[in-house]
Amino acid sequence: MNFWKPERLTWLHRANPVVKLGVLMGLFLMTVLTHDIDFVMYQAVIFTVCLLVLSGIKPWRMLLFSLPFLIAFISSSSSMMLFGRGEAIWWEWGLFRVSEESFYRGLHLGFKGITFAAEGLLFVTTTSSVDLFYGLMQKLKLAPKYAYSFMASIRLLPMVWEEYLVRRQALKVRGVRPIRGVKGVVNRAGMYAVPLLAQSIRRAHRVAAAMEAKQFNGESGKTRTYYYKSRFTIYDVLIVVLLAGAAAAAYVIAILYPWFGIGDVRFD
Numbered sequence: 001m002n003f004w005k006p007e008r009l010t011w012l013h014r015a016n017p018v019v020k021l022g023v024l025m026g027l028f029l030m031t032v033l034t035h036d037i038d039f040v041m042y043q044a045v046i047f048t049v050c051l052l053v054l055s056g057i058k059p060w061r062m063l064l065f066s067l068p069f070l071i072a073f074i075s076s077s078s079s080m081m082l083f084g085r086g087e088a089i090w091w092e093w094g095l096f097r098v099s100e101e102s103f104y105r106g107l108h109l110g111f112k113g114i115t116f117a118a119e120g121l122l123f124v125t126t127t128s129s130v131d132l133f134y135g136l137m138q139k140l141k142l143a144p145k146y147a148y149s150f151m152a153s154i155r156l157l158p159m160v161w162e163e164y165l166v167r168r169q170a171l172k173v174r175g176v177r178p179i180r181g182v183k184g185v186v187n188r189a190g191m192y193a194v195p196l197l198a199q200s201i202r203r204a205h206r207v208a209a210a211m212e213a214k215q216f217n218g219e220s221g222k223t224r225t226y227y228y229k230s231r232f233t234i235y236d237v238l239i240v241v242l243l244a245g246a247a248a249a250a251y252v253i254a255i256l257y258p259w260f261g262i263g264d265v266r267f268d
Helices: 017-032 037-054 059-065 067-083 100-124 129-139 144-173 181-213 234-256
Strands: 089-093 096-099
Touching: 017 037, 017 100, 017 129, 017 234, 037 059, 037 100, 037 234, 059 067, 067 096, 067 100, 096 100, 129 144, 144 181
Parallel strands: none
Antiparallel strands: 089 096
């Protein structure tokens, strides 16, 4: 069973992937252009709540999946706080210097990272790669040779990992023990990297030959039919309303209940 498989399907899973992609790209752009620390903080909170509610994955699993982004929040914020520029110095020791400006800019950068993670995971956890590429082909006229190439490459990634596990177990059965030190790293690279790379090249060649034989070369793209039909539904309207409302709510709350009240962090 897939650890990250949704426990339930929400209406967000039923929305058209092309619409979700367009809306979330707009949200990404909004977050990039946001320089108000209160606004970006509320974005992080609201979109994280949307992720926990609409992803269909149990909250504790989603929080576990978000640990790398929490680490990125701490590292990026602390780096900006300790090494950023500023005039109002709060603390200084050797190369480390924390100023009022660098502190708020560090928090601003960290909250942006959390917001990007929540928005990205909201798309990834509710969108099938097959549905996405079928939608891009049918709605945005993406060439089938590119779409099916991406889908084939995504399918090949788990195979590489499975082959790595099989080879590692086979080496254990044969009593091959890894050598320590730099020589051991080079030895392990030879035992794993070369066979896996060779096998991946052979598999990619077979896939390319099969796609060429089935006319995935762009010559019959205009007359191609699709088993999966990509359609617009009422759920597409709901996602636009919900996510636009979430962004508007973050903006209004930042005005009514500011935590920091410093405005643009670039000029404070």
